[in-house]
Amino acid sequence: MIEVHGVYKAFEGVRVLKDVSATFETGKTNLIIGQSGSGKTVLLKSIVGLHQVDEGEIFYDNRSFTGMHDKARKGIRKEMGMLFQGSALFDSKTVEENVRFPLDVFSDMSFSDRRDRANFCLQRVHLENVNNLFPSELSGGMQKRVAIARAISLNPKYLFCDEPNSGLDPRTSIVIDNLIYEITKEFNMTTIVNTHDMNSVMGIGEKVVFIAQGEKGWEGTKDDILKSDNERLNDFIYASKFLKKLRAEVNK
Amino acid sequence: MRFLFHTGRYFLFLKRVFGRPVKHRIFFRQIIDEIDDLGVGSLGIVGIISVFIGAVITLQTAYNIELPIIPRYTVGLAARDTILLEFSSTIVSLILAGKVGSHIASEIGTMRVTEQIDALDVMGINSAGYLVLPKVVAMVFINPFLVMISMGIGIFGGWMACVTTGVVPSAEFIYGIQYAFIPFYVLYSLIKSLVFGFLIASISGYWGYYTSGGALEVGRSSTRAVVVSSIQILLFNLILTQLLLA
Numbered sequence: 001m002i003e004v005h006g007v008y009k010a011f012e013g014v015r016v017l018k019d020v021s022a023t024f025e026t027g028k029t030n031l032i033i034g035q036s037g038s039g040k041t042v043l044l045k046s047i048v049g050l051h052q053v054d055e056g057e058i059f060y061d062n063r064s065f066t067g068m069h070d071k072a073r074k075g076i077r078k079e080m081g082m083l084f085q086g087s088a089l090f091d092s093k094t095v096e097e098n099v100r101f102p103l104d105v106f107s108d109m110s111f112s113d114r115r116d117r118a119n120f121c122l123q124r125v126h127l128e129n130v131n132n133l134f135p136s137e138l139s140g141g142m143q144k145r146v147a148i149a150r151a152i153s154l155n156p157k158y159l160f161c162d163e164p165n166s167g168l169d170p171r172t173s174i175v176i177d178n179l180i181y182e183i184t185k186e187f188n189m190t191t192i193v194n195t196h197d198m199n200s201v202m203g204i205g206e207k208v209v210f211i212a213q214g215e216k217g218w219e220g221t222k223d224d225i226l227k228s229d230n231e232r233l234n235d236f237i238y239a240s241k242f243l244k245k246l247r248a249e250v251n252k
Numbered sequence: 253m254r255f256l257f258h259t260g261r262y263f264l265f266l267k268r269v270f271g272r273p274v275k276h277r278i279f280f281r282q283i284i285d286e287i288d289d290l291g292v293g294s295l296g297i298v299g300i301i302s303v304f305i306g307a308v309i310t311l312q313t314a315y316n317i318e319l320p321i322i323p324r325y326t327v328g329l330a331a332r333d334t335i336l337l338e339f340s341s342t343i344v345s346l347i348l349a350g351k352v353g354s355h356i357a358s359e360i361g362t363m364r365v366t367e368q369i370d371a372l373d374v375m376g377i378n379s380a381g382y383l384v385l386p387k388v389v390a391m392v393f394i395n396p397f398l399v400m401i402s403m404g405i406g407i408f409g410g411w412m413a414c415v416t417t418g419v420v421p422s423a424e425f426i427y428g429i430q431y432a433f434i435p436f437y438v439l440y441s442l443i444k445s446l447v448f449g450f451l452i453a454s455i456s457g458y459w460g461y462y463t464s465g466g467a468l469e470v471g472r473s474s475t476r477a478v479v480v481s482s483i484q485i486l487l488f489n490l491i492l493t494q495l496l497l498a
């Protein structure tokens with residue numbers, strides 16, 4: 001479980017996050033949703049410690065991440081896996097080297113064990129026979145899957161995904177969403193996913209935190225979301241006609 | 253103000269570059285790769301420039317010393333000292349600041365804007381050290397070799413110029429390049445090249461590392477890297493000359 005308490009973050013005086021508090025549960029896919037520019041990425045990067053928060057605290061299973069020393073933080077970092085908005089694969093390394101990289105750096109496993117583990121992770125995301133290709137030789141969807149494989153290679157307890165669907169077609173998006181969901185269940189991870197894709201919300205939104213202009217606007221589950229009468233939330237989700245129709249049906 | 257800001261941040265950056273390293277096995281592998289990429293990859297340009305400038309220095313010296321009372325071998329001596337003292341270390345390092353500096357800054361800058369550096373940080377890797385230290389070590393190691401190679405090729409270029417134009421007889425030129433040879437000049441150049449190698453890799457790494465934005469900013473960082481490392485090379489050239497030769 002990851003808890004965020006009263007987090008504030010500003011860049012050069014411009015406030016981006018204001019008093020954000022939320023709880024992200026273990027074994028569930030927790031979604032952070034909101035418009036482009038609302039501060040989702042900044043919130044996620046604050047949670048993983050890529051941004052230093054100005055105020056507030058973040059707890060990983062009751063361990064205060066914001067209050068701990070670098071060394072202890074490094075321990076928690078080994079329990080994290082992260083999928084970035086643009087995949088962030090290392091261009092100069094092959095697919096296999098990318099997935100093996102965290103193992104090469106942190107584990108004491110033998111080379112063949114590391115390679116086996118990398119292959120296991122690649123198979124888990126349904127990728128085969130691409131080990132020796134470079135990231136630039138893969139499609140966007142495949143890159144995302146390699147990035148997932150890399151994120152899970154050290155068997156993390158916490159998985160963070162920043163817009164895993166950006167730039168993907170609806171079908172591939174669903175494949176990626178389902179992968180994240182299955183992996184979360186399989187390894188009982190605490191998963192946080194940033195998205196502005198309502199299909200993902202309805203698909204895997206076991207827990208949803210809505211961010212509007214840097215503040216938490218709403219919190220609930222995908223089942224509550226269609227019934228909510230929160231104005232800002234409705235403005236956001238019913239931007240799509242399809243969902244407007246769905247809502248009418250639900251409320252009938 | 254901005255100068256102070258960058259200077260301060262550069263030293264903090266250096267502290268991180270020399271901070272907690274990754275496993276030795278990975279580190280040595282990286283150094284070998286960088287030596288190959290940055291050093292061996294620069295042999296061609298260093299060779300071409302050295303042979304031409306060596307020839308030009310010799311010809312210019314020859315045409316400027318046309319007095320009958322000065323022996324012709326003086327041309328060899330003067331060309332040799334110019335190459336050993338100034339050309340091979342400073343000019344070659346300036347050229348490497350352009351080639352290697354822009355390469356380092358754009359490589360690291362691209363990693364920054366595509367979040368590859370964030371990915372390293374999330375894993376708990378000291379990204380500044382992981383990315384920049386191998387380049388610094390490789391450049392400090394390889395730059396003296398490049399400079400020595402440049403010295404040899406530059407003098408050879410001068411000799412070629414003599415032979416082809418006949419402006420100085422070959423034997424006199426060869427006598428000249430051995431005449432009153434001061435070995436310390438070579439040492440002086442090599443010391444400079446160590447410092448310049450460090451400056452090129454660390455300054456370019458700095459500009460790449462602190463890129464923010466997109467492809468346009470990567471281009472801007474790599475220009476900055478070249479300009480700033482060139483200026484620093486010239487500045488340190490002055491300081492080191494004063495310290496070592498005065």
Ligand SMILES: Nc1ncnc2c1ncn2[C@@H]1O[C@H](COP(=O)(O)OP(=O)(O)OP(=O)(O)O)[C@@H](O)[C@H]1O
Nearest residue numbers: 011016034035036037038039040041042043163196
């Ligand atoms: N490093 C930074 N320095 C300054 N401002 C920043 C920085 N990172 C983000 N911001 C600002 O914070 C705000 C929120 O950005 P953020 O990237 O979190 O949005 P987002 O919700 O992730 O949007 P998207 O859905 O488009 O990814 C934006 O106004 C952005 O300009």
Ligand SMILES: [Mg+2]
Nearest residue numbers: 040041085163
């Ligand atoms: Mg974002």
